[in-house]
Structure formats: C-alpha cells, structure tokens
Amino acid sequence: MRIAMLGAGYVGLVSGACFAEFGVEVRLVDTDAAKVAGLREGRIPIYEPGLDRLVEDNAREGRLRFTTDLAEAMAGADAVFLSVGTPSRRGDGHADLSYVFAAAEQVARAAAGPLVLVTKSTVPVGTGRRVREVVRAARPDLPIEVASNPEFLREGSAIGDFMRPDRVVIGTGDGPGGERALAVLKRLYRPLYLIETPIVATSIETAELTKYAANAFLAMKVTFINEVADLCERVGADVHDVARGMGLDGRIGRKFLRAGPGYGGSCFPKDTLALARTAADAGSPVRLVETTIAVNEERKAAMAERVVAALGGDVAGKTVAVLGLTFKPETDDMRDAPSLSVLPPLAAAGAKLRAFDPAGTGTARQLLPAGVHYAANALDAAKGADALVLLTEWNEFRALSSARLREAMRGDVVLDFRNVYDPEAMRAAGFRYHSIGRP
Ligand SMILES: NC(=O)c1ccc[n+]([C@@H]2O[C@H](COP(=O)([O-])OP(=O)(O)OC[C@H]3O[C@@H](n4cnc5c(N)ncnc54)[C@H](O)[C@@H]3O)[C@@H](O)[C@H]2O)c1
Structure with a gap:
C-alpha cells in the first residue's frame, strides 16, 4: 500500500x-x-x-x-x-x-x-x-x-x-x-x-469526539489526584499511598494518578480548552472539564509560589537550580510545559536560575527568560544553588547522589515536584525536602 x-x-x-x-x-x-x-x-x-x-x-x-x-x-x-x-x-x-x-x-x-x-x-x-x-x-x-x-x-x-x-x-x-x-x-x-x-469503527463525529473525551478524561484524572495531594498535605496523608489504594481498583486504574506540578504538553492544555469551547457552543457545557482547566492553570502558577515560600518568602538574589524543563521526560517538547509557568515568575522576582534538561534546552532558550543559565548537567545546575527544584522526572535525575548534590549546593532546600526521591533519605542527607502530597 x-x-x-x-x-x-x-x-x-x-x-x-x-x-x-x-x-x-x-x-x-x-x-x-x-x-x-x-x-x-x-x-x-x-x-x-x-x-x-x-x-x-x-x-x-x-x-x-x-x-x-x-x-x-x-x-x-x-x-x-x-x-x-x-x-x-x-x-x-x-x-x-x-x-x-x-x-x-x-x-x-x-x-x-x-x-x-x-x-x-x-x-x-x-x-x-x-x-x-x-x-x-x-x-x-x-x-x-x-x-x-x-x-x-x-x-x-x-x-x-x-x-x-x-x-x-x-x-x-x-x-x-x-x-x-x-x-x-x-x-x-x-x-x-x-x-x-481492537478497531473502533464509528462515524466521523464520534471518532473526533472520542479523542477529546479521552484526553479530557486523562487531564481530569491528573487534576483530581493533584487536588487530593493538596488535601493530603493539609491532613497528613500520603498521596502516593492514596493513589495506589485507589488505582488498584480495576474500575479506576493506576495510570495517570501521579501527583505533580499540573499537566502541560502539546495536547492536554489545548485539547481540554478546545473541548470546553466546542461543548459550550453546542449548548452542552462540560463543566468538569472547565473546572479541570482552571484548577490546573492555578496549580502551575502556585508551584512558583511554593518555591518562594520554601526560600523564606523572598527569592531576590537567591540561586534556584531547576532539573527538567520539558513537559515530561523522553521528549524535547516544551509546549505548555510547567517550567514555562514556574521559571518566569521566579526570574521576575529576582531569582538567579540555573537549569538543566537532557533534551529541551534548545527550545527552552527561546521560551524562557533571557537570564536563565543552562547548565551542562544536573550537578552543574545545582552548583551554588540555594534551592533545587525537580520539575521533570528524567530517569537520570532519579539516581543523583544526594551527597554530591548536597556538596554542590549552597543551601539545603529541595522541592521535588514529581515525588521522585525518598523523603526519609533526603532528610537524612541533610535537605529540607518538600514534595507533593506526602508528609
Ligand atoms: N504531539 C502529540 O503527542 C500528539 C498526540 C496525538 C495527537 N496529536 C495531534 O496531532 C496533530 C499534530 O501534532 P504535532 O505535535 O505532530 O504537531 P507539530 O507542530 O509537531 O507538526 C506539524 C507539522 O505540520 C507541518 N505542516 C503544517 N501545514 C502543513 C501543510 N499544509 N502541508 C504539510 N505540512 C504542514 C508543519 O510544518 C509541522 O512540521 C495535532 O492536531 C495534535 O493535537 C499530537
């Protein structure tokens, strides 16, 4: 053919x-x-x-x-x-x-x-x-x-x-x-x-809507667990275990229940928005999706505030290392990545930013504030940093030696927005460690 x-x-x-x-x-x-x-x-x-x-x-x-x-x-x-x-x-x-x-x-x-x-x-x-x-x-x-x-x-x-x-x-x-x-x-x-x-053969309209319904549902699932993570932080529960306990229920499923900094990428943000507009125009609004969009936008913005709070309320003159810029690992795609919501406000508040991403740096340079320094690797990014923020869970960040990280940094604050590290181990290594939805 x-x-x-x-x-x-x-x-x-x-x-x-x-x-x-x-x-x-x-x-x-x-x-x-x-x-x-x-x-x-x-x-x-x-x-x-x-x-x-x-x-x-x-x-x-x-x-x-x-x-x-x-x-x-x-x-x-x-x-x-x-x-x-x-x-x-x-x-x-x-x-x-x-x-x-x-x-x-x-x-x-x-x-x-x-x-x-x-x-x-x-x-x-x-x-x-x-x-x-x-x-x-x-x-x-x-x-x-x-x-x-x-x-x-x-x-x-x-x-x-x-x-x-x-x-x-x-x-x-x-x-x-x-x-x-x-x-x-x-x-x-x-x-x-x-x-x-399985081949799902349908009308054209049904096929078109199926794609949006699937993406909107996944975006909603992510947003749901993110809100549960916030609640966990307030009440002393662990979102990782909540997600596991929920996800093992076959009706729910374990995928897309990882709490994080909010969804980004080339599809979820634009597709949820487009579905909400189409539905409103058709006189059949999808209010769950509309709320998902609003909650997610607020969340991405709130991540920068978490960094500021962890550094005592003021980042002016402080150095913040950022690991991961792409919207997820194993891609160079920066479209609507959380980094685009997190780094600019920090730069505007006077933080010095040192970032490393294994694949996204080329595009990031065009999208992020001019003052960002692009480091050669994770440890280089951490050099002299008051705080380190993990934004994208590339595999190579998982195995970073906490001792070498601690040595490279000036400060001791780590914000792990992907829950990659073990809280106990990070505290034992001398970090003031913050993650998402875990005690
Ligand atoms: N990126 C994903 O993960 C993903 C997943 C599923 C569906 N989609 C959907 O697939 C579509 C494409 O997404 P993408 O991420 O590949 O986009 P992209 O921006 O990476 O690629 C689009 C390409 O189309 C080319 N192009 C534009 N007009 C053209 C024309 N008239 N003739 C020939 N080429 C033309 C552009 O030069 C560009 O190279 C979108 O509708 C997207 O929502 C994307």
Missing part, C-alpha cells in the same frame, strides 16, 4: 515511520523545506526514543521518503493523511483549524483521481464535515472520501504506542464511499490484527 502524510511533526513523523515499518510505502510531506531537507540527510528534528533508527532503516529501504512536493507524494496513494498542527487559537481557545483546512485544500487541488483523505490531527467534532466542504469547493469533480483516524500516541513512548496501541479509532462517512475508506484504513492497520488490537 502507499500513503502520503502531510506534516512531519511529532505525530506525522512517528506515524509515517511506523506505517513504513509495517511495510507501507510512505511519502512524508512538510511545508517546512528545511525540515524536509534535514530529514533527507538523516537529521531527525525532534527527540523521540528510537525514532532515528526507525527513520534511518525505513528511509534506507526506500519505504519512507520526504518531500515538499505534494502531487509527487500523492501519486498512487491509497490514502492521504493530515497530521498538521491544531494549536489553540489565540484569544478564544478554540482549535486553530487553519492548517487543516489549508492542507485539505492543497490535497484536493493536487489530487489526480479519487482519494481517501484521513484526518489524524486532533480536530473538534464537526471538522470532518467542514473538511469535506473545503475539498468539494476546491474539486467538485472528484470523489474524495473524508475519514477520521485520531492518534493516541504519547511523546516519549510514541513508537511503542503506535505499534501496540490500546485501540485504533476509525471514523468514516455513510454509504459506499465510507465503506471504501474504512476498508482502506483497515488494510493499513492490518499488521495490528496479529496482536488483536
């Missing part, structure tokens, strides 16, 4: 490389000519474990090609996928669909014959219908069947998630065109039948 994939970002590049690994001929198209040129020379624009190998292998075998030429990429394709960005629209929080509609129109204009056009980007319910209108307006002569195939991969474990998904959701239209699109998509995902991956 052959597909074209528009957008060589976190989703397009991973899904494209994984489809190629399944044996599909994949043409990855991006409007960013520098990105395409780099990919052709084997430079991977993002940090995602295992992706360099997968891209290299499949490019060498000729199954994965990169181009800016859409018509060339679409020649002979069984399906064309859109995996372009859908960021928050400035001002109102609706998903900005301009990239999706522009890409859909480009596809329609470049199409040489009948086509299945699949939206993999996360798009609000109703977008499929609008994509169909865009396509029809551009090419009334051509039968182009629109479908929805939302992507559930997580950055940091994207390849495993794509290759062994919990399910694949496919939304198609009515009639023979819809059936044809469903058949094409099922054929593409056939390698997953071997591992008995």
Whole structure:
C-alpha cells in the first residue's frame, strides 16, 4: 500500500515511520523545506526514543521518503493523511483549524483521481464535515472520501504506542464511499490484527469526539489526584499511598494518578480548552472539564509560589537550580510545559536560575527568560544553588547522589515536584525536602 502524510511533526513523523515499518510505502510531506531537507540527510528534528533508527532503516529501504512536493507524494496513494498542527487559537481557545483546512485544500487541488483523505490531527467534532466542504469547493469533480483516524500516541513512548496501541479509532462517512475508506484504513492497520488490537469503527463525529473525551478524561484524572495531594498535605496523608489504594481498583486504574506540578504538553492544555469551547457552543457545557482547566492553570502558577515560600518568602538574589524543563521526560517538547509557568515568575522576582534538561534546552532558550543559565548537567545546575527544584522526572535525575548534590549546593532546600526521591533519605542527607502530597 502507499500513503502520503502531510506534516512531519511529532505525530506525522512517528506515524509515517511506523506505517513504513509495517511495510507501507510512505511519502512524508512538510511545508517546512528545511525540515524536509534535514530529514533527507538523516537529521531527525525532534527527540523521540528510537525514532532515528526507525527513520534511518525505513528511509534506507526506500519505504519512507520526504518531500515538499505534494502531487509527487500523492501519486498512487491509497490514502492521504493530515497530521498538521491544531494549536489553540489565540484569544478564544478554540482549535486553530487553519492548517487543516489549508492542507485539505492543497490535497484536493493536487489530487489526480479519487482519494481517501484521513484526518489524524486532533480536530473538534464537526471538522470532518467542514473538511469535506473545503475539498468539494476546491474539486467538485472528484470523489474524495473524508475519514477520521485520531492518534493516541504519547511523546516519549510514541513508537511503542503506535505499534501496540490500546485501540485504533476509525471514523468514516455513510454509504459506499465510507465503506471504501474504512476498508482502506483497515488494510493499513492490518499488521495490528496479529496482536488483536481492537478497531473502533464509528462515524466521523464520534471518532473526533472520542479523542477529546479521552484526553479530557486523562487531564481530569491528573487534576483530581493533584487536588487530593493538596488535601493530603493539609491532613497528613500520603498521596502516593492514596493513589495506589485507589488505582488498584480495576474500575479506576493506576495510570495517570501521579501527583505533580499540573499537566502541560502539546495536547492536554489545548485539547481540554478546545473541548470546553466546542461543548459550550453546542449548548452542552462540560463543566468538569472547565473546572479541570482552571484548577490546573492555578496549580502551575502556585508551584512558583511554593518555591518562594520554601526560600523564606523572598527569592531576590537567591540561586534556584531547576532539573527538567520539558513537559515530561523522553521528549524535547516544551509546549505548555510547567517550567514555562514556574521559571518566569521566579526570574521576575529576582531569582538567579540555573537549569538543566537532557533534551529541551534548545527550545527552552527561546521560551524562557533571557537570564536563565543552562547548565551542562544536573550537578552543574545545582552548583551554588540555594534551592533545587525537580520539575521533570528524567530517569537520570532519579539516581543523583544526594551527597554530591548536597556538596554542590549552597543551601539545603529541595522541592521535588514529581515525588521522585525518598523523603526519609533526603532528610537524612541533610535537605529540607518538600514534595507533593506526602508528609
Ligand atoms: N504531539 C502529540 O503527542 C500528539 C498526540 C496525538 C495527537 N496529536 C495531534 O496531532 C496533530 C499534530 O501534532 P504535532 O505535535 O505532530 O504537531 P507539530 O507542530 O509537531 O507538526 C506539524 C507539522 O505540520 C507541518 N505542516 C503544517 N501545514 C502543513 C501543510 N499544509 N502541508 C504539510 N505540512 C504542514 C508543519 O510544518 C509541522 O512540521 C495535532 O492536531 C495534535 O493535537 C499530537
């Protein structure tokens, strides 16, 4: 089979490389000519474990090609996928669909014959219908069947998630065109039948909404345990044990019950917001999601206040070391990362910031205040620090020697916003140790 994939970002590049690994001929198209040129020379624009190998292998075998030429990429394709960005629209929080509609129109204009056009980007319910209108307006002569195939991969474990998904959701239209699109998509995902991956075949609207409902639920789960963590701090309970006791209940499940500094990333913040806007417009507000958004925003801001409080109420002239800047480990993605809410107010209050992140520094430099010093490693960041804040739980921070940390620092305050360290051990090592929701 052959597909074209528009957008060589976190989703397009991973899904494209994984489809190629399944044996599909994949043409990855991006409007960013520098990105395409780099990919052709084997430079991977993002940090995602295992992706360099997968891209290299499949490019060498000729199954994965990169181009800016859409018509060339679409020649002979069984399906064309859109995996372009859908960021928050400035001002109102609706998903900005301009990239999706522009890409859909480009596809329609470049199409040489009948086509299945699949939206993999996360798009609000109703977008499929609008994509169909865009396509029809551009090419009334051509039968182009629109479908929805939302992507559930997580950055940091994207390849495993794509290759062994919990399910694949496919939304198609009515009639023979819809059936044809469903058949094409099922054929593409056939390698997953071997591992008995459930295929959820639905209408386009249902597929679109399923993606938002899943993300909003996970964001709500994280926010719930964060509020429970705050309560634990007030009443002397341990959120780690509460989460374990809750999560072992099969109806609840253990995942996404880790208390922390608030969710960030390229999906939860914008997707919860977009769902709340869509629901309000439809006259069916999702108040739990609205509250989740507000609680999470307050939480991220409150993390900076915790640092200030731990340093006696004033950080002016004090040095704060920050470990981890990306929104989670094993990615270089800084979009809506908690670090973007924590570092700027500290800098504004006069703190000297020394930060280290294994992969995110390049992007962080463009997003964080100019005065931040980027250290070479964790111990270098800790040098002379009055306080150390652990913001992202990269594995390499777990095994840091507390003795060497204590030696490197001037002060003794550690704020572990990911509950990575053992409170007893940290206190025994001479730290004034603060974590989230633990006594
Ligand atoms: N990042 C994730 O973890 C994740 C997970 C699931 C779903 N999603 C969804 O997938 C979509 C893509 O997200 P992402 O993180 O990969 O975005 P991204 O910003 O990393 O990548 C988007 C790419 O699309 C390219 N592009 C824009 N317009 C184009 C066009 N007309 N033709 C060809 N290329 C074009 C851009 O140059 C960019 O390289 C979003 O809707 C997102 O919500 C993301």
